[in-house]
Amino acid sequence: MKKYINNEYEFSLEYPEKWECIENYADSIVAIVCREHEFLINKDIIPNLNIFIYSDNRSLDLKLLVHNTKTELSRYLNDFVINEDIIINEREEKLLYNGKFNNNHLSFMQYLIIHNNKVYSITAGCNEEEFEKFQSVFLLIKDSICLL
8 A cells, every 4th residue: 555645734644555646636635546447447537536625614514514515416416426425423424426537437435534723525426337346445445544
């Protein structure tokens, strides 16, 4: 496993050797991207995990944050469906959802975490048919995250 440390946003994580870490990717703080292209069914959609961090007092209520997140997702994904919505504790919630974007059927796992007056949005996604294969990798990366 490789290690990534971000001192500015106060977190670290570990990710597989064959994956790549890209800072400031598509408005995220960091993206962890699969580089094992030869194993992918659809090479147009690369499995990835993105971390967004923001500070907004209006977002520090987890229930409101989750509601607003679902509303935003329904605007970007066609056929948007929440499969699971699990409250982990008063500061963390997990969402599993599917939707279509540019005619690609996608699956996502998203954690919304409130820590030190910041919102950490950790979102992993890939093609729907590959989600089960990559879900364990996504969980491994997510579980390695240490909020300082």
